[in-house]
Amino acid sequence: MRKVAVVGVGQSKFGRDTKHTLPELSWIAIREALEDAGVEKKDVGFVALANLGVWSSEFFPAPLVLEYAGLTPSGSMRVEAACASGSAALRVAYQAVASGMTDVALAVGVERMNESETPKVVELLGRGGSYFWEFEQFGLTFPGYYALYATAYMQEYGATEEDLAKIAVKNHYYGSMNPKAQFQKRIKVEDVLSSKYVAWPLKIFDCSPITDGAAAVVLASENVAAKLTDTPVWIRGIGAATGPGNITRRSDLLSIETVRTAAEQAYRMAGIWPESPLKHLDLALVHDCFTIAEILAYEDLGLAERGTGYMLAREEQTYIGGVIPVNLDGGLKAKGHPIAATGLSMIYEATRQLQQRVEKDRQAPIKKGWALTHNVGGTGHFAYVTLLSLER
């Protein structure tokens, strides 16, 4: 297998942005990534575009984005893996280079969620599970699914609403230093606890927001990467797993099994299984669509033992200086969650962290040279885990 490196990354300012069309928003991220890589458009051999677009009137976004960006006639496709779509696009671009089909590939993720009104977006997100059995029959919406995880977890392990709140406080803290984050205000535990319930025990501050945004990543083969940059960031592991559509088919709600499967795959591919990932990682970016999801991620990724993830939150061990810093960009919670852009935004952040290019107060110490990204689609319907390293 050919080795593949991230050689350029770009991201729009996340937030409410109804003034840019889908191609314009994409171009903000693509331009930054191409400039960061020093790659010319004509050298891009394939483009994988992540976009859900269920809230959009344009059903076939790839040609519009490529035309606007001047990237035709490169081959392309749109990919979707619910909220993990960005990581799916990364995998397609990775495979295009690793297989030898092209030397340079581009992965782009973009979402314009504010194109629709909020109730419509909430309805569409509610279809993230099995529409027929869950949404249509039982009226489950997305916060409702994660509230099921939270109640099961709190009941079993004794975690509290305050533990969940501490995830939000941390992610807003780091978001406040990230100029590309949607929310840049720090909050306190009391702010979270006194905020309105959405689906008990999750309150408004436990939930990621509705966001417009785009992210882009340029990948290159070893030979090309060597010409472009002195600090390529190598993709060392990619794992992916799919879970049942229907949440009643899961073995339990205390863990997301697809994440464990995808993580093991990624660790094995990187050659670090079954060691503790804490031995290798300088930081992780995890899919905190709701605060409970970050706690489950700690456990499912092997950063904490089963049933103890909430203690990392309680003891503030996932700040810089703790056991492992997590979501130093603000996470989905404060940076925002433009669905299909999220996985690639994680790669944007992980790459810049490893290259020590982020704002000083939120820069992780880079001692081991590895970072992990964890991107979940639906309620565990899809899981993608990616390992990045400064070591080839």
Add this chain to the structure above:
Amino acid sequence: MRKVAVVGVGQSKFGRDTKHTLPELSWIAIREALEDAGVEKKDVGFVALANLGVWSSEFFPAPLVLEYAGLTPSGSMRVEAACASGSAALRVAYQAVASGMTDVALAVGVERMNESETPKVVELLGRGGSYFWEFEQFGLTFPGYYALYATAYMQEYGATEEDLAKIAVKNHYYGSMNPKAQFQKRIKVEDVLSSKYVAWPLKIFDCSPITDGAAAVVLASENVAAKLTDTPVWIRGIGAATGPGNITRRSDLLSIETVRTAAEQAYRMAGIWPESPLKHLDLALVHDCFTIAEILAYEDLGLAERGTGYMLAREEQTYIGGVIPVNLDGGLKAKGHPIAATGLSMIYEATRQLQQRVEKDRQAPIKKGWALTHNVGGTGHFAYVTLLSLER
């Protein structure tokens, strides 16, 4: 690059099928493909699912299909390249194996178009171009786009409505022998000419129908393929190109530029460029969404000189025994066109033709051992060309 072979194919009976759900319809094709390959579900390392689903209430089909087929926890994603989605899924599965990420991958394409009523389907298909500029502003629907190609072509080269009709007659002729085709009645040139106009000069018999259907293809690495079958069919070339969203940005309407680009890529990858493909191919499956599209394909693929494709139709040179047999399965025109299944249905047919497993009267003589598939998305927004061969 690792060599990759088709080791199993499956397809549902195309037609109007509202009794199977999306997962059920998918399973018909998946089961046949897995049995054909002799592969166990647990050995499938990745699944690429092609589905447009814009007419569906299930927005995230991959987990539903994998759950029903018993293929969880394999990694998966949905891919979309408009009417070329099936070929995009093939490419993802191909790259998964060629890169070494997995030894066995599955590509599935499925569409339930009759879930919506016909006017809704026609509206949604009309969005195949640039929704904002073309559909919303000018009211262009899909037959209208291809009528623009037909009028330009007829004006420039002197082709007639009768030449177009002969494509439909041929494809219905072969469809009549294909038990999996939607239409199994032979028609005459007069039937086409006297049928109702949809968008001049295209009549109802110049258009592919609305179809429900699924197709699936199992790919394997060289070592695994050798264990599974004596007649692997090797993927020797894949080309892909993207065109502008807006049809006004095309250089002309006499040719689909993305097809020429994708074909050249595929021929180069297979090492047969710039020879005439007629030297190598025993048959071709082309994207005849409208009769004019098949004539353009002859030229853009290099099976005929520019401006002479209609002569192949007029002289009946694309029947068995002619210059090159095309669409011996009935094509999109008679076999049906369940959008995202079409590209993989072409691989199903090409594989079985090369292995000499189709009904006797529509079996092409296999002398050179190569076949081509040509799958267009939108009006040339996407083009995918694939070359298959019995030679490794």
